[in-house]
Amino acid sequence: ATHLVWLRNDLRLHDNTALYAACRDPNAQVLALFIATPGQWRQHAMSPRQADYIWHSLQALQQALAARGIALHYHQCEDFHASVAYLQTFCQQHHVSALFYNYQYELNERERDAAAEKALDRMKIEVQGFDDSVLLAPGSIRTGNGEMYKVFTPFSKAFLKRLRDHTPECFPAPGKRTPQALKHTPALHPFDYPREAFDPALFPVGEEAVLKQLRRFCHQPVADYSQQRDLPAREGTSRLSVCLAVGTLSPRQCLNRLLAEHPHALGGEGGAAVWLNELIWREFYRHLLVAWPALCRHQPFVDWTDGVAWESDKTPLEAWQQGKTGYPIVDAAMRQLNATGWMHNRLRMVTASFLVKDLLLDWRLGERYFMSHLIDGDLAANNGGWQWSASTGTDAAPWFRIFNPTTQGERFDQHGEFIRRWLPELHEVPDRDIHAPQAWAKKNGKTLDYPPPIVEHKEARKRTLAAFEAARKR
Numbered sequence: 001a002t003h004l005v006w007l008r009n010d011l012r013l014h015d016n017t018a019l020y021a022a023c024r025d026p027n028a029q030v031l032a033l034f035i036a037t038p039g040q041w042r043q044h045a046m047s048p049r050q051a052d053y054i055w056h057s058l059q060a061l062q063q064a065l066a067a068r069g070i071a072l073h074y075h076q077c078e079d080f081h082a083s084v085a086y087l088q089t090f091c092q093q094h095h096v097s098a099l100f101y102n103y104q105y106e107l108n109e110r111e112r113d114a115a116a117e118k119a120l121d122r123m124k125i126e127v128q129g130f131d132d133s134v135l136l137a138p139g140s141i142r143t144g145n146g147e148m149y150k151v152f153t154p155f156s157k158a159f160l161k162r163l164r165d166h167t168p169e170c171f172p173a174p175g176k177r178t179p180q181a182l183k184h185t186p187a188l189h190p191f192d193y194p195r196e197a198f199d200p201a202l203f204p205v206g207e208e209a210v211l212k213q214l215r216r217f218c219h220q221p222v223a224d225y226s227q228q229r230d231l232p233a234r235e236g237t238s239r240l241s242v243c244l245a246v247g248t249l250s251p252r253q254c255l256n257r258l259l260a261e262h263p264h265a266l267g268g269e270g271g272a273a274v275w276l277n278e279l280i281w282r283e284f285y286r287h288l289l290v291a292w293p294a295l296c297r298h299q300p301f302v303d304w305t306d307g308v309a310w311e312s313d314k315t316p317l318e319a320w321q322q323g324k325t326g327y328p329i330v331d332a333a334m335r336q337l338n339a340t341g342w343m344h345n346r347l348r349m350v351t352a353s354f355l356v357k358d359l360l361l362d363w364r365l366g367e368r369y370f371m372s373h374l375i376d377g378d379l380a381a382n383n384g385g386w387q388w389s390a391s392t393g394t395d396a397a398p399w400f401r402i403f404n405p406t407t408q409g410e411r412f413d414q415h416g417e418f419i420r421r422w423l424p425e426l427h428e429v430p431d432r433d434i435h436a437p438q439a440w441a442k443k444n445g446k447t448l449d450y451p452p453p454i455v456e457h458k459e460a461r462k463r464t465l466a467a468f469e470a471a472r473k474r
């Protein structure tokens, strides 16, 4: 028998459900295949940093698999449609008898997988799919009426109860399949897609480094997570999001490591429980995508919000993208994103709120910009985060609650430590004026190489409330 593992967003050896299943038969020859689809990636606005992370992870995985006697083959074609055609050719050429793969939950991905299953069925190839990128399968946590939860807190309660009843375990990495390592490793060609370098000190590549970062975080920092996680100047969060998005790490690995260090995390106390709660937000958004596939088409969850009359002048969008809005916390955050491919969670909320509620720009413009720049870009989490911030989502921030960007800066970066890191042009502004530097400059007769605020928050707030109110009444 020849077993093929079709790798996508699951670029790891450890706790990879499909890989584990493919290797269970000791006599089967096991092959792996990754198909790059640059045309599809362009359509999905994948960021060049994520492409680079995938590229490096793929190289690391190919070596790790080769050491166990599994050849990772590589092919590039335009899009998902073409990838299904190539999969058939590959199966034919290599006499594949069974295909193993882990599900992806986005709409185009699901359509591709349905087409692949159908095609292989015609070829009499057995296909086995697995829920792998989640702790609990979408659809498995339901209300008393058998529906998907629309509100996070009861979802999370039901989720925790399920985890307490049964904690999903990790599958071991496959053992060596042949006494020798592979004689020949298939060629890996760089994809025909823009790539941008990332800092491997921030985003670990290779499973050893990834697991080390998980271990380190769960050993100590997670205990202080509740106090540190909202302070962007601190390294208070795990920075594992790209690993979870691309699948160099699984949520089961996170959960089991967390419980090994903090056995009471499922009880709802302390930093460990708060971190677990974030992992459950990740699950919530994935489960939502499956229950409401229209989210994948960027439709708002709350219909009436589609009637908001967004601003048509896109000039402020550029200022937001470049970190030149005149609001230091917003600008520092956008520059962190542009320079590193990552932004602190608190600041994702602040910058998203600013785009939607201060600039009155359509949240989908921000969603796409984030996707095209985030190393951890993930449709479910990104769409969920944007719809939360824009008040268009389920269990979102209420539409009339609008962050004040100055106050947010004062609360979460009191002395401007984070702001100064990204806005060197404000170095001479004293701490107490760092959140309103232009007012300070005016008072002191200074000239700053920094723009005045592009909107006045109070006025912007009024305009937005009126626009949402009008849409709601329509």
Ligand code: FAD
Residues within 6 Å of the ligand: 229, 237, 238, 239, 240, 241, 242, 244, 245, 278, 279, 281, 282, 283, 285, 343, 344, 345, 346, 348, 349, 352, 370, 374, 376, 377, 378, 379, 381, 382, 383, 384, 385, 386, 389
């Ligand atoms: P930690 O605080 O260590 O959290 C651990 C893990 O939990 C994260 O790695 C992530 O996988 C998950 N997680 C944490 N917070 C959330 C959340 N609110 N929603 C869903 N999952 C969460 N996260 C992405 O992974 N990809 C995105 O494209 C993305 N876009 C976002 C857009 C907006 C507007 C907002 C408000 C949030 C977005 N998030 C996204 C969620 C969150 O900001 C990041 O997951 C987090 O900042 C990543 O840093 P970390 O790994 O250090 O997180």
